Amino acid sequence: MPAPLETCLSDLGWASSNSGGSDQSGFLTDEEDCARLQPPVPTSGPSAPPRRGAPGISGAPEVPGAQDDEQERRRRRGRARVRSEALLHSLRRSRRVKANDRERNRMHNLNAALDALRSVLPSFPDDTKLTKIETLRFAYNYIWALAETLRLADQGLPGGGARERLLQPQCAPCLPGPPSPASDAESWGSATAASPCTAAASPLSDPSSPAASEDFAYGPGDPLFSFPGLPKDLLHTTTCFIPYQ
DNA sequence: TAGGCCATCTGGTCCT
């Protein structure tokens, strides 16, 4: 059972001078850290030979005055306080380092998940990597488009043939397509028309489409709009990954 | 050089 640091220090004879706010209480218990608080071999601590007032070599009886005793006690308390404060600081530091390490690891896991998500999204040129926000937005829209494709396919193809068609990489030749000036709406349209594949129903035509949301960078007013949330310089790569007509 | 993106640190809060 972990012992509170104050108890630890108290057991060691070191009263924590850090009366501390509640913000510090979270750092004050840890068995392992408490174990680190074994008192250092005192060089001038309670068991150390007294610097002053030691029995005289002459053997004369030493009777220290009350003032000397009080001063010595004050000095010892001061040294203990400095030591306990340093230990508290060290303890908080070590726990902060542990927390930083966990946080770093957590973020690495999050990034690994994002990489996994990127890997299942339609491919892009090798030297292109979607940013985090682009990955999330594109995945959102990609899922919407796939669901929409299934819905339309099921409407138009009794028997659920859409699923089989979706599973066939019939659109692979156009992924990714050659770079084209994304700023040219006409060339954009012609490129799409020339594609062996055609996109699913435009997200624009469906009020439930993510395209309808202003949260996405490329809205209905954008002539280049294809897949909302996708960077404009990557639009050409997503002209036709929806294998449904 | 400004702006975007990212990794990391940090302290607060919530959850188990």
Add this chain to the structure above:
DNA sequence: AGGACCAGATGGCCTA
């Protein structure tokens, strides 16, 4: 009580 999660701050790197 300790870990997970979160958001703000900060600094580095890169690009237009």
